[in-house]
Amino acid sequence: MKTIRMRAEVLAGLTTSFALVPECIAFALVAHLNPLMGLYGAFIICTLTALFGGRPGMVSGAAGSMAVVIVALVVQQGVQYLLATVLLGGLIMILFGLLRLG
Template identity: 40%
Template sequence: VSVLYCPRDAAVHTPKHATLATGSAAMMDLLKSENWTDGTLLGLKDDLLAGVATAMVQVPQSIAFAVVGKLNPRFGLKSSFFLGLFMGIFGGRPGTIYGAAGALVPEFPHLVEEYGTGGVLACTIGCGIVCILPGLFRVCDLIRMMPNSVMVGFVDGLAVIIFRGSLENFKAPDDTWITGMNAFYTVLIAMITLAVQWSLPLITEAIPSTIISVIVGTAVEHIFQLGTYTVGDKYLISGTLDAPALPELA
């Protein structure tokens, strides 16, 4: 995951830290100084609910991007957790991605195959450094010169690559394509999940449609016992933390 950081913009948006004092007023001043709230209890409640909603959305997204990138889903979950934790503690910018990014995921299968999970870490750090350099040299505005057609082509091509990677989910744990009723039920659950994700925002935006669609799709499978493969059938997920690893270059 990489972040484009421009010091000039940061200087404009970074608030001054409040002087620490005693009592709840001092705590509210501190939260306001860190852009965690607008200084009111109502604003703090809205910010907390927004954080919970974002965390809920990150769960299915992190799993999906990890699967497309040929990684165990636990890598997606744990990386999103630590990125969100660090960026929340040390500050952040509106619009910054604190989790798996679609622009990097298509490169992950090759990196995992050639260099292991350490290659993914090295690639992510390298991309972050490259994105920081324009900010350090104050050339962020050069991105305005990029034609809109280039961005359209990039996003469309990225969508095709992610779609092709998603087709791997229609394989059994033994890496063979599923057939018959198993394939039919898999497509059916996928369409139900997609329909909920698209239609729910038309009814209400108070609940994240992504997490509701995952809950509905999972409920359909387990209530009707359709026999489709689950994430646990294809991947070993444990609660242990993995030590950082570097790519195997030898």
């Protein structure tokens, strides 16, 4: 990759990551979770997106709509079901992709 292009990519990544920090903390608080969980989640999704690549038009970051949906699960069932729910949702998305449903 050209040096100029690499510098622009690094600057864009840093700008996005700095903007993502308060957003992830806020979404974690909306979902009645520890703010560190929001930061860990943001780090993991950004790392996975950097490693495996994304798609044009795909947003790989925090989503306020997910925080609103997750809050009902956390309040009713507890935080212990959160990881299983997210993993199951990911598996369903992979299955839909393999079946070319989306």
